[in-house]
Amino acid sequence: MKIHEYQAKLLLSQYGIPVPQGRVASTPTEAKEITTELGGKAVIKAQIYAGGRGKAGGIKVASTPEEAERAASQLIGTRLVTHQTSPEGIPVTKVLVEEACEIERELYLSILIDGTARLPLMMASEAGGIEIEEVAQSSPGKISRTYIELAIGLQAYQGRKLAYGMNLHGKQVGEATRLMANLCNLFIAKDCSLAEINPLAITANGKLVALDAKLDFDNSALFRHKDIQKLQDEEQEEALEVQARKWGINNYVKLNGNIGCMLNGAGLSMAANDLIQHCGGRAANFLDIGVVNNTNRVVNSFKMFIADPRVKAVLVNIFGGIARADIIARGIVEAYKQLDIRFPVIIRLAGTNVEEGKRILAESGINFIEAKDFYDGAYKAVEAARDNK
């Protein structure tokens, strides 16, 4: 789960990490007031769940409260398109209004989970302010790394190693080491999957401050962090994905094609999307129906396809294991009864209770296209979508 920069900075400061002075504003007037409080100058930063804001015009510098008001009004209520968003962009409903810091140097600091070592990995670099992937490509020697053992936490020597790696000297080494320990505490306490401070700035008076901050959280651990759950901003997500969740479909991802997909299992669902592409089409979504105990979620999946105007055909590909083919078939028949289905539906069922499922579909009299196997289903779906203009 993602959160906004202003929320991440509140968490950082609760854990003793210095952040610039400032507050979030929902209106231009608020932005003006906060700028006045900050002494008349401020940086106005659009709050969206994506990076690349600077280059996209999402960060503006204001040298008077009126300029801040104007900058906020140019951002709030618009959609910001960056290289990390879809072409439609993400809505800006809030801006962070912060004091403008004088920066001497920009550093990089992050923690993430390393899948190979199976440990949290802290990375630091003297090359901050640019994406770390770029640094890894161009000058890998500028990144220092250390693993964190949960039983003992980050040790002082590890912090020193990274601080020297960032080319820090004197008092800044101790300051950076404490900051790293604090970030590590936050990462573990809140079950983060990523904590990134980029840039970590050294100000003109030699202090370290988190100029930007990104915190992502482990979805599987949210059950023990109600405070974090509350921070979720659904307006930042794809509307169709939010709707899917409300209808009990937790594994739905909007893609950019026109074939609606109801599939089961993450791997088979991905493979079905791939097969559609292999046959010359594009899936409108990834949808892993999961464990189905009744017909509701199947009916709701069809509601999703109707809610998505791009959908020209639907592929149902279910290999019943835990999911039973007969329940899926009943759900499809129920969807036809309740809803006005106008697109062709291609169905391939296999696995648990498949004979019963096929019988239910055949006897229902609904108009669908049967597919004999995995390939046949994808192929027919691509054909049907092409013909349904």
Place this chain on the structure above:
Amino acid sequence: MSILVDENTRLLVQGITGNEGTFHAQRCMEYGTNVVAGVTPGKEGTQHLGVPIFNTVERAIAETEANVSIIFVPPAFAADGILEAIDAGIPLIICITEGIPVLDMVKVHSYLRNKSTRLIGPNSPGVISPGKCKAGLMLGDIHIPGNVGVVSRSGTLCYEVVSQLTKLNIGQSTCVGIGGDALPGSTFIDILRLFREDKDTRAVVLIGEIGSTFEQGAAEFIRNEMAKPVIAFIAGISAPPGKRMGHAGAIITGSAGKASEKIKALSQAGVTIVPNPAEIGLTMQKNISES
């Protein structure tokens, strides 16, 4: 022969009295798996599905000589269940539970490091050696005994592949679901090493997906240490970056996580890549007839 589970498997089910545990323990027993015990704290002395229940894994092993534990414990308590089984010294743990917090698994891995226990999963569909033992969620009757090993991060895609193989009368030695999480107990390399040593496994199907670098690790192992033929399919070539595709581990976060990078690494290691997931069985058939 086969790997991990066989006719000598004495299966312990942690979480046997829950809905999922009950349902699947019963299916495993119907397949012929020797389920010898269950663990549910507070229910020692009772029976469930005709199997004795114990309060602790330690007690269950002492009383029944269970040698494999399959875990159906809910996500918030599953890591504790795994730690308990490791501590009791069981040689093999298969964790089915999906949605265990990542930092809980970091703890498990730290504890596991110097132990002899092997962990499969979490978020694994289980392991089956057709005709001998089923310890997992898979449908028993789509499998037939034979000489092809299957290792997969995905459950359903594994079923699809197995049914393609079985339709062509290509049997399986063992099918292993290593699970869709970001921090699996066993990776492709661990399972490939076992298949390499298994004299009844003549070829292997590897089913990977986006996210992580497990496939690149497998490629390196295959290039240097594996003579048996391997064919592979990597799911997610059409998946966008930054989006989690169902599995906790299936998210492209850097270039290494892309399907195309995995395919490149594996094909450079001499692995036959199947671009069309509907032709995995056919590709294996061709591969066998040529060798």
